[in-house]
Amino acid sequence: MRSLFTISITALLSSALPGVAVAQCNGGPLVAGHSTCTLAVTATAVINTVAKLSTTSLTTTLTAPQAVDFGTTAGVTTAGPTFTVKSNRAFALTASAATATWTGPAGTSKPASDLKMKVGVGGTIVALGSVGASSAGTAGTSFDIFYNTIYNFATDKPGAYSLVVNYTLTAP
Numbered sequence: 705m706r707s708l709f710t711i712s713i714t715a716l717l718s719s720a721l722p723g724v725a726v727a728q729c730n731g732g733p734l735v736a737g738h739s740t741c742t743l744a745v746t747a748t749a750v751i752n753t754v755a756k757l758s759t760t761s762l763t764t765t766l767t768a769p770q771a772v773d774f775g776t777t778a779g780v781t782t783a784g785p786t787f788t789v790k791s792n793r794a795f796a797l798t799a800s801a802a803t804a805t806w807t808g809p810a811g812t813s814k815p816a817s818d819l820k821m822k823v824g825v826g827g828t829i830v831a832l833g834s835v836g837a838s839s840a841g842t843a844g845t846s847f848d849i850f851y852n853t854i855y856n857f858a859t860d861k862p863g864a865y866s867l868v869v870n871y872t873l874t875a876p
Contacts, residue, residue, distance in 0.1 A: 755791040755875040769855045777854070779820060779829070784849035787835065787871060791842055795875045797835040799849075802868035809863030818859075819867055820852040832869060 729741040764784045773780050789795055801816035808814055822829045823836060829852045836847050 751792070753791075753793055753875050755789070755793075755795055755873050757797070757871065757873040758788045758790075759785045759871070761785040764851060766851060766853050769853070769860075774855045774857050774860070779852040779854045781822075781829075781850050781852045784821070784851045786846050786848050788844055788846045789836075789838075789842060789873060790844050791838070791873075791875050793841050793875050794837070794839050795842070795873060796837040797847065798872050798874070799832045799835050800870050800872070801832055802870050806865045806867045808865040809861050812859060812861050812863070812865075814856075814859050814865060816867055818854040818856070819869070820854070822850045822852065823847050825850070835871065 727743055729743055762785075764782060767780050767782045769780050787797065789797055799821060801819065804816055806812070806814040806816065806818070817831060819832065820829050821832055821835075825848070827850065835849070836845065838845060
């Protein structure tokens, strides 16, 4: 009866108290003066998708246009922020206007499409959209953004304008 009680107490304590042995082994026969005992312990972890987006600035002051800048398709280019992506899997970074028109003086309706972008100094000027993507994880990939603004005599009255651009990092 005494040994049955000891086994029951040991089983109860092993499951209820942290640090109490749930597996054990006893040293085998002496070999060359030593006895060994080995327990294999498995460490497990679940690693979720981790993606981080950072930027050098949340605002960009666009270059003020000159008279020659109005009505041209070339627009005026201004250096914008740099975005850095860190991700442990494939990712895509996109840019989109938060609204269809800029916020501006009363009676104006400057379209969001007047703000274009390029990635990197040698990039091609395109509509807001894809910034970059990777088919694998990255410890840090940077994207230098340049904004290109189109100005129009008919829609761009004097005053302050602003347009929120949302940058979205997706790790599918």
